[in-house]
Structures are given as structure tokens and as C-alpha cells.
Amino acid sequence: MSTISHSDMSLLQAMADNELPADQSAALRARFGTEPMLADAFSELAMMRELLHDMPAARPARSLRLDAQTMQQARGWRWWLISPPGGQFLPALGVAACLCVALLFGRGYDQVSAPDQLHLKGSVAAPMLADAPAEAAPADAAAPDTARVADASVPLVAQQPEPSMLPLLGVTAGLVGTVGSARWLMRLRKIQRKAV
Amino acid sequence: MTAPSEDQILVSAALAGDNDSFNQLVERYQNRAYGLCFRMLGDADAAADVAQDAFISAYRHLPSLRGEFRPWLMRIVANACRDVLRSNKRHPSVSLDTNPRDEDESPALQIADTTPNPEEHLMRAELHRTISVALLQIPLDQRTVVILSDIEGMSYDEIAVVTGANIGTVKSRLNRARARLREIFVAAELFPTVRRLIADEET
Known part of the structure; x- marks a missing residue:
């Protein structure tokens, strides 16, 4: 040898x-x-x-099948990505998120711009207030103020608010979320179809 | 486009939440997985535990499976065995002093005995025991390759996937493993026994 x-x-x-x-x-x-x-x-x-x-086959003395509890415990984050809990509600959640974001940013826009609108539209508001019923005493009291603001020499165009993109961004984020959720769900359905 | 294999169908079903599909995969490969563990560890109980853990690990990582299930699973099993051997510094529990009768009665090795001659049966049992012990005497990397190739009948490509080595390394390890095994067989005077068995069969 x-x-x-x-x-x-x-x-x-x-x-x-x-x-x-x-x-x-x-x-x-x-x-x-x-x-x-x-x-x-x-x-x-x-x-x-x-x-x-030709060595004899080695066989385990017991079955190595996994029980449901073991499987449930073994599911890691990858499993969550494939089948998240409540996955069927994802599109609905996406739409809800879209609305929430849009409302949130939309309201913020209204709150910030409301006083500006009041000042800028003073000349318009005055006739409207004049048309208001006579019992609206506070409205009558406000009329001189609005008229004074309207008389100010600040150019009207310079006081106009910047058009905000936030509501648009909110809607876009919501749409992206919805589409993403839908695609996720479609992938899950595809896996299920393949299984069938 | 090729049709999905039965393994792929079962994997897809398991990923879709069908636990029974994964258990069908377990039943399909549990003997192979256990066999690899048993040959690598030399301990029936430890082999069953490690094989079970490997199946749990396979289930946990099933979403990351790309490609064929069998080599992927065997890689998990081989790694699990390697981890156990490295962490525990486990010594082979099967020794040359083991009573062959105990080995015969062990559920770990259920030999399909077709030989009517009890003497020949004992000789074969002794032969298999000696081979099992010889396998435990070669380095881990070589042992893994020779088990997968010569006992499990895997191709070089599959072994390369399982071990994570390239085909050249697989061939090199296999050559060294066989050369080492041959030395052990010669030292244990195994070949004369085999020749006698063959001669008995022919007569």
C-alpha cells in the first residue's frame, strides 16, 4: 500500500x-x-x-414530524412578511391610513391659513357681513376691523399663502401604502394558488 | 417552464400555511436527515434530537428557501451536526468495544436482513459496525462528504450545495476520506472478511 x-x-x-x-x-x-x-x-x-x-439505512426511533405549537413558535419574521396577522385587511388599512394622513395634513393647512384668509378676504367679507342678519351683533362689531385691514396698504398678492403640498403628499403616501398592501396580498394569493 | 416538483408543491403549500404539507416533507426526508446525523455523530439519541432541531430550523427559514429543498435541508442538517460536534466536543459514542448484539437490537439501524445464515448475519453486523466506527475516525469535512456521496448517493453538485464548497474541494475531500478509510479498513483486516462473505455468497 x-x-x-x-x-x-x-x-x-x-x-x-x-x-x-x-x-x-x-x-x-x-x-x-x-x-x-x-x-x-x-x-x-x-x-x-x-x-x-450497502450500509443499512438508519431510521429514527420516533417520528420527527413537527406539531402545530412547535411550528407556531418557529415562525420568525420572514413568516410574518409572507403572512402577516390580519393580512386580508391590509388594503382597507392602507385606505384608512391614506385618509388619516390626508385629513391630518389637510386640517393643519386650514388652521394655519384661516387667519390669513380672513385678513386677505376682508373686502369680500365685509359685504357678506353686511348681508348678515341684524341680530348678529358681533358680526357688526367685526366689520370695522375687516374694513381697516382691507384698507391697509400691504399689497394683496404678497399676503396670499403659499399653496401647500402637504395634503397632496399625504394622499400620495396613502396611495403608495394601499398599492403596496395590495401587491403584498396578491403575492400571498399567488403562493396560495400555487399550493392548490 | 418546467413543472414544479412534488417538493416545490409541498413547500408552497407549507408557506401558504398548510402545516401538514411540511410534515409530509419531514416524513419524506427524516430517514436521510437522521441517517446523516447518525453517521456524523455516532449516537442514535443525539442524532434524533439534532435531526428534529434541523427540521424546526428548516421550517423557520422556509420563506428564504431558493432552489431545491433536499440539498437545502441537508445543508441545514450537516451544519446542525457540525455545530453540535464543535460546541460539545462530542466524542463518538459508538466504539469498537460496543457489543455487536446491542447494535443489532438498536432501533437506529434496522437492517433488512435477507441472509438466513446467523453466522453471516453476525459477520455483516460486525462489518457495518466497524465501518460506522471508521467513519467517525476521519475528519469532519471528509466524513460529511463521504457519507453524502457513498452512503446517501448524492452527486458532486448536490454535495457542493450541501457543504458550501466548490466541486474541486468536494472531490479532494472525497479522495482523502476514501484513502483514510481504506487505511483503516486494511488495518482492521476488513477486506479479507468482505472477500470471505462474497465467496460464501457465490457458493
Whole structure:
């Protein structure tokens, strides 16, 4: 055994695996006649492969099936991404989020711009107040103020508020959320369809 | 487009929430998984525990599965065995001093015995025990490759996926493993026994 070189051993194993090209295999076999150690080694290798292949199958003494509780505990964050709890409500949640964001930013816009609108539209508001019923005493009291503001020399155009993009951003964010949720749900349905 | 394999269908169903589909995969591969663990660890109880843990790990990471299920699962199993061996510095529990009769009665190795001759049966049992012990004497990387190739019958490509090594490394490890095993078999005078068994079969 000690006379067999490492390279010869590799060749013998390649031949045992039927991975040696035909010409090299024939050349190696031709050496078997003059080098009996080589022939013995090949015979032993082939025998060893057969022995390993014929080893009896090992079977577990118990079933390795997983119970429902183990599976539930084993579900990690990847599982949550695939099947989030309450996943069927995601589109509805997306729409609700869209409305919430739009309302939130929309209200903020109204609160900030309301006084400006009052001042700027003084000239318009005055006739409206004049048309109001006579019992609206506070409205009558406010009329001179609005008239004074209207008389101010500040240019009307300069006091107009910047048109805010926030409501638009809110609606866009909500839409993106809705579409994302819908796509997520569609992917889940696709997996389920494939399973069926 | 190729039709999905039965494994892929079961994986999809499991991902859609069908627990029974995953358990069908468990039943399909539990012998292979356990066999790999048993050959690598040399301990029936530890092998069952590690194989069970590997299935739990496979279920946990099932959403990240890309490609074929079998090599992916076997990679998880091999890694689990490697982790156990490294962390516990586990020594093989099967030794040459083990009573062959105990081995025969172990549920871990249920040999389909077709030999009527009790003497031959004992010789085969001894042979298999010696091979199991010899496997435990070679380095872990080589052992993994030789088990997957020569016992489980996996291709070089599949072994490369399972071990995370390239095919050249797989072949190199396999060559070294077989050379080492051959030395052990020669030292244990295993080949004369095998030749005698073959001769008995022929007569």
C-alpha cells in the first residue's frame, strides 16, 4: 500500500467513480498487470464504495414530524412578511391610513391659513357681513376691523399663502401604502394558488 | 417552464400555511436527515434530537428557501451536526468495544436482513459496525462528504450545495476520506472478511 503514490490513488478513485477519461483509464488498467499493488488497491477501493453504499439505512426511533405549537413558535419574521396577522385587511388599512394622513395634513393647512384668509378676504367679507342678519351683533362689531385691514396698504398678492403640498403628499403616501398592501396580498394569493 | 416538483408543491403549500404539507416533507426526508446525523455523530439519541432541531430550523427559514429543498435541508442538517460536534466536543459514542448484539437490537439501524445464515448475519453486523466506527475516525469535512456521496448517493453538485464548497474541494475531500478509510479498513483486516462473505455468497 505504501508504494502507491498520492497521484495514483487519485487516479484510481477517479476510475472507481467512472470520472477518468477512457484513454487514461485504459493506461491505468494496463499497469495493473505489472503493478499488482495497484490492482489490489483498485479492488479494495471498489469494494469499499460498495460496502458504504450497502450500509443499512438508519431510521429514527420516533417520528420527527413537527406539531402545530412547535411550528407556531418557529415562525420568525420572514413568516410574518409572507403572512402577516390580519393580512386580508391590509388594503382597507392602507385606505384608512391614506385618509388619516390626508385629513391630518389637510386640517393643519386650514388652521394655519384661516387667519390669513380672513385678513386677505376682508373686502369680500365685509359685504357678506353686511348681508348678515341684524341680530348678529358681533358680526357688526367685526366689520370695522375687516374694513381697516382691507384698507391697509400691504399689497394683496404678497399676503396670499403659499399653496401647500402637504395634503397632496399625504394622499400620495396613502396611495403608495394601499398599492403596496395590495401587491403584498396578491403575492400571498399567488403562493396560495400555487399550493392548490 | 418546467413543472414544479412534488417538493416545490409541498413547500408552497407549507408557506401558504398548510402545516401538514411540511410534515409530509419531514416524513419524506427524516430517514436521510437522521441517517446523516447518525453517521456524523455516532449516537442514535443525539442524532434524533439534532435531526428534529434541523427540521424546526428548516421550517423557520422556509420563506428564504431558493432552489431545491433536499440539498437545502441537508445543508441545514450537516451544519446542525457540525455545530453540535464543535460546541460539545462530542466524542463518538459508538466504539469498537460496543457489543455487536446491542447494535443489532438498536432501533437506529434496522437492517433488512435477507441472509438466513446467523453466522453471516453476525459477520455483516460486525462489518457495518466497524465501518460506522471508521467513519467517525476521519475528519469532519471528509466524513460529511463521504457519507453524502457513498452512503446517501448524492452527486458532486448536490454535495457542493450541501457543504458550501466548490466541486474541486468536494472531490479532494472525497479522495482523502476514501484513502483514510481504506487505511483503516486494511488495518482492521476488513477486506479479507468482505472477500470471505462474497465467496460464501457465490457458493
